[in-house]
Structures are given as C-alpha cells and as structure tokens.
Amino acid sequence: MDANNVDMFLTANAKFLEEHQLLFIRERLLAMDESRWRMLQFMQFQDPVIILIVSLLTGPLAIDRFMIGDTGLGVIKLLTCGGLGIWALIDWIMIMGITRQKNTEKLMMAIY
Template identity: 40%
Template sequence: MDKQMVDLFLVMKQKYFAAEHLPYIRERLMQLTDEQFHSINGVELMDPTVMLLVSIFGGYLGIDRFLLGDIPMGALKLITAGGCGIWTVIDWFQIQDKARQKNFETIAQYFSILS
C-alpha cells in the first residue's frame, strides 16, 4: 500500500483511535492491497466527541452504553437512572476512551476478516 495514502488515512481518522493503537493500524494498513484499503474507508467508526455529547445529554438513560454495544450496562443505567447519577458522571470521563477502544476492536476485526 502507498505510504502517503496510509498517512492520509491516519491523519483523517486519528481522533477515532487511541494513540497507542495507531502504530498497529499503520502496520496493518501497509499490508493491504489497494482494493482492501479502499474498502476499509466504509467501516463505520464512532466519533468520541459525539459519544461524549450523547453521554452528557442521554447518559442517565444508558443511551451511550447502548450505542457502544454494552447492552447490560445500558439497561442497568436505564433502570437506575444512571446509577442515581453516579455512573453517568463517571461515563463522562470514560466514554471517549471506550468509543476509541470500540473503534479499534471494529477495525481489528475487519483486518482479521481480510487476512
């Protein structure tokens, strides 16, 4: 794969991943064919900033956790009104990292499918 295309991809998508995951993603992208590389742009990633806003405005209902695919925790937050507000506040500080981790898991799964 062309190094400039990989660098451009990483610059455009770096906010979706934690800094420690970027070297692994770069390495795996360099191993892809052009066709595989273009198909990876179709992978849906969660914007951590949007997830923070969802958590702030709907976290007490568990919406943030439902969007991350953490259904049991989402249901628990919904039933307890965000753990009486405690889990909601904790998630304000953690939700962006959780979204980045989910994005990494999504793209890592995509890489394993292509291999």
C-alpha cells in the same frame, strides 16, 4: 497497502482511534493487501465528542452506551438511573476513551 493511502486513512481517522495503537495499526495497514482499501475507506466510526455530548445530556438514559454498542451494560445503566447517578458521572470522564477503544476493536476486527 500504499503508504499514501494509509497515511490519508490515519489522518482522517486518528481522532477516533486509541493513540497507543496508531503505530501498530499503521504497520498492519501497510502490510495489508491493496484490494481491502475500498472496504477500509468506507468504514464508519463513532465520534467520541458526539458520544460525550450525548452522555452529558442523557447520561441516566444510557443512550451513549447503546450508541457504542454496549447494549447489555446500557440496559443495566438505564434501569438503575445511571447506576444511582454515579456511573453516569464516571461515564462523562470515561466514555470518550471507551468509544475510541470500541472503534479500534472494530477496525482490528476488519483488518484481521
């Protein structure tokens, strides 16, 4: 793929992805076929900041977990009042990283 397009994609989406994977993703995108650029261009990622705000406001309701696609864990979190409150607190710290991890997994699935 064209280096300009790849860099444009990464500039726009780097904040949604895991930092340590960015170089690897760049290499992979550069080696990819040009015809898949359109598909990549319209990919949507969850914004970690939005998820953090949702987590801060509605932690025990597990809406953050449902939004990033962790339905099973979301149900467990919801039915246990946010894991007795402790899980909800831990998620305030962890959820941004988990969101980036989910976004990276989504991108990896698309480019492989």
